[in-house]
Amino acid sequence: MVAQKRILVVDDEADFAALVQGNLEREGFQVELAYNGVEGLAKVRANPPDAIVLDVMMPEKDGYTVCKELKGSDAFCNIPVVLLTAVASHVTSTRYSHADGMSTEADDYIAKPASAADITRSLKRLLAMD
Numbered sequence: 001m002v003a004q005k006r007i008l009v010v011d012d013e014a015d016f017a018a019l020v021q022g023n024l025e026r027e028g029f030q031v032e033l034a035y036n037g038v039e040g041l042a043k044v045r046a047n048p049p050d051a052i053v054l055d056v057m058m059p060e061k062d063g064y065t066v067c068k069e070l071k072g073s074d075a076f077c078n079i080p081v082v083l084l085t086a087v088a089s090h091v092t093s094t095r096y097s098h099a100d101g102m103s104t105e106a107d108d109y110i111a112k113p114a115s116a117a118d119i120t121r122s123l124k125r126l127l128a129m130d
Contacts, residue, residue: 004030005127006047010040010066011055011084020053023116029123037061041069044076051123054106056085071105080126082119086112 007029011017014035021031032049034040038060044052052070056063063083070076083106108122 004028005050005123006030006032007051007053007123008032008034008040008043008049009053010034010037010058010063011053012036012058013055016055020116020119024120024123027120027124037063037066040066044070044079048076048079051080051082051127053082053084053119053123056083067106080107080123082106082108082110082122082126084110084112084114084119 005028007024009017009020009024009031010033011020012035017033017035021033024031032043032047034043036058040052040054041061043049054063054066063085067081067083070079070081107126110118110122
């Protein structure tokens with residue numbers, strides 16, 4: 001039997017995080033939640049997951065910063081990161097941009113509202129499960 005892949009979902013919207021968790025668990029993943037970037041990094045350091053689903057706009061430490069820290073770390077740089085964001089490329093009134101996301105070395109970048117199928121498909125591809 002193949003061991004369950006562990007996914008860390010980091011999103012400050014508790015309802016969205018719970019929805020993603022439920023969908024991923026139905027697909028056979030083991031899921032842990034964190035509600036901001038600081039908590040997410042602490043959970044990665046304590047027990048590194050197989051992959052991370054990471055929201056961009058969060059309090060304390062945003063997803064871009066978390067992703068850059070992970071990808072810049074020898075210990076965690078190989079953990080696949082899927083960035084989720086509601087940032088549209090045409091929105092200029094935010095400090096976040098699509099270009100910023102592409103510069104983080106994230107392994108995938110999905111716009112919100114992201115479907116459960118999109119997130120699952122990305123994780124399975126990144127974890128070589130498809």
